[in-house]
Amino acid sequence: MTASATLLNALLPLVAELSSQLPESERYRRLLAALRTVLPGDAAALLRCERSEDGDDWLRPLAIDGLSPDTLGRRFRVAEHPRFAALLAAGQALRFPTDTPLPDPYDGLVAHHTGAPLPVHDCMGCVLQVDGQAWGLLTLDALEPGRFAGAAPLEALQAFSNLAAATVATAARLRQLEQSVHNERQRAEHFRRHTPVATPRLLGHSAAMRTLQRDIATVAASDLAVLITGETGVGKELVAQALHAQSDRADQAFVSINCAALPDTLVESELFGHVRGAFTGAVGDRQGKFEQAHQGTLFLDEVGELPLVTQAKLLRVLQSGQIQRLGLDRERTVDVRIIAATNQDLAAAVRAGRMRADFYHRLSVYPLQVPPLRAREGDVLVLAGYFLERTRSQFGLDGLRLEADAQAALLAHRWPGNVRELEHAVRRAVLHALRRPRTPGQLLGIVARDFVLTPSSIADSADAERAAGLFDPQTPAPPAAGLREAVAQYERQLVQQALQAHGHRWAPAARALQMDRANLQRLAKRLGLLAPSATTPPAAAS
Incomplete structure (x- = not known):
């Protein structure tokens, strides 16, 4: 079969699939498979051009064939990879001499090559032009030097890149059409203009992550309150940022606050602000988080740590949008979208009396569960x-x-x-x-x-508690005494160990003991571990 026939046989299925409803990842996979049919090589990649908010040019792999799976998670800064820079500057198909001194960005990433760095081999690539702009790159590597010698491979790659550009353009247009329902096309353009490139991406192609991304897209355009739940370290704040970036508020402020880090005496001041003289130390007026997030998004991280009295005051804000600075009689109206996150079971906290049921239901209008990494x-x-x-x-x-x-x-x-x-x-x-x-x-x-x-x-809860130092299996049994005194002594020991393990900070110690912070302080006071005055909050925090 001639080279022209091989090229034609590879291109015809791609042309036929241009109008089909294929997922982008599958469309790109077939594109690379066709490329390796036309130009047999050992590794191929399709990379998308991106520009960060600080002006740096990057290349992000969208599809790979013959490269290590972790390549899909990498982002290549063009300034650090001269081969990529040379391809972008050439504007057309380019083959590197086998003796080129330029380092190969795929060193260590070719799937069937061990050792390092890559030996002398054959490498070429081509810019994909979409609407007159450099959309990305197609790269092709062969471990055998001279595999792409002569003019024919370059001509074939150039011809193939023209269809590849049509493929990626079609994929982009199909994606826009899917978003056009209920004016989604205009919203998508709004997101593109106002979402910073540096916003962290939710990486992953697993079914669990695709479901989460669909849920984010569903609720982002609304103003519904969202409660994000999931284990520690799953990326709940990244989900909150993605919700904000895909909302109509994307060009407004995203303000976050860690509820567990707020002292009881400063919760209201941090959330609602204060005026000069409202309490000792208030030397000037100060905006609270709600005012800072006006017309934007307020992210309440570890929301389960908020005291009950603060929950009641937040509930009023969620219902009416009215806030009042400490020390000021006049109310003001704020327009804020609330996103909350927690690693606790808030429904259980409601049953245990640590959270108000009405506050919980206001927060969880649209719950999102972030999957643990082991489920992805x-x-x-x-x-x-x-x-x-x-x-x-x-x-x-x-x-x-x-x-x-x-x-x-x-x-x-x-x-x-x-x-x-x-x-x-x-x-x-x-x-x-x-x-x-x-x-x-x-x-x-x-x-x-x-x-x-x-x-x-260590994921087992009992092992986790031992690893945290809360329960020492070598701890001696309590002395012979009445049941009440034995229980009190055991409680005293657990509270002391929890406080020591967490640097004498009440909120994380209370979380480890699965109790409310205020209840822990009351228990510590009853056990003689806390001076009576230490639990009395100032009037400004009531």
Whole structure:
């Protein structure tokens, strides 16, 4: 079969699929598969151009074939990768000489190549032009030098890139059409203009994450209150930011407040503001978080930590939009969209009397559950690739390779600390790998032992409590005494251990003991662990 016939046979199915309703990821996968049919190589990638708010140009992989799965989680700064810069500058199909001194951005990422860096090989690529602008790149690598020698491969790549540009343009237009219901097309353009490029992305292609992203898109355009629930470290604040970025309020303020970090004496001042002289230390007028978030979004993180009296006052704001600064009789109206987050079971908190039922129902108009990392099949390597590329750039490294045993270890771990634990594990692994001796130019490979992963059984609640130091199995039994005194002594010991384990901070100690902060302070006072005056809040915080 001639080269022209091969090209035609590969292009015809793609042309036929232009009008079909394929998911973008599948459309791009077929595009790369067709490319490797026309130009047999060992690795291919489709990368999208992006520009950050500080003016840096980046390339984000949308589809790969023959590269390590973690490549999809990486973002390549063009200024750090001269081959990518050369392709973008060329504006057309370009083949690099096999003796080029330019480093290869895929060192350590070619799926079937071990060792480092990549040996002399053949590499070429082409810019995809959409509406007269550089949309992205197609790259093709072959480990055999000279595979793409001659003019024919370059001509074939150029011809293929024209259809590839039509494919990505079609995918973009289909996506816009899907968003056009109820004027979604105009809203999508609004989001594009006002959402900063630097807004963290919700990475992942698992079914659980696709469901979450659909739910976010469903509720974002409304002003409904959203309650985000999920385990520690799953990225609840990122979900809140995504909701804000996809809302009509995207060009307004996104204000967040950690309710667990608010002292009882300052809760109202932080939320509603105060005027000069409202209480001791109020030396001037101050806006509260609600005023700062006017016409925007207020994110209440760890909302389950709010005292009951504050819940009652917040309920009034949620119902009427009226706030009143401390020390001021006059009310003012605010327009704020509320998003709250918690890792607690708030329904159980309502039953236990730690949360008002009416406040809970006001917050949870549209609940969103963020899945734990162990339920996001396949996302671990994508996220690991994202964190590896960020770490590589921050440390100024030439390249990082996630070895096969490291990938297996990441997939096998249950990640009780979720995405936050994975991020810390990746940074730690890079530091451990840097301690190993390397020859000049040798690629840094991350192996399983670099991660130093703790046993997954720590996700078990009893093990977690032991790991936190709250319950010591070697603690001696209480002395022989009456039941009431024995119980009091045991309670005293648990409270002391919880406070010590959390730096004598009441909110995290109360969370560890699964109680309300105010109830813990009252218990500590009854047990003789707290001076009577220490639990009396100032009048300004009542």
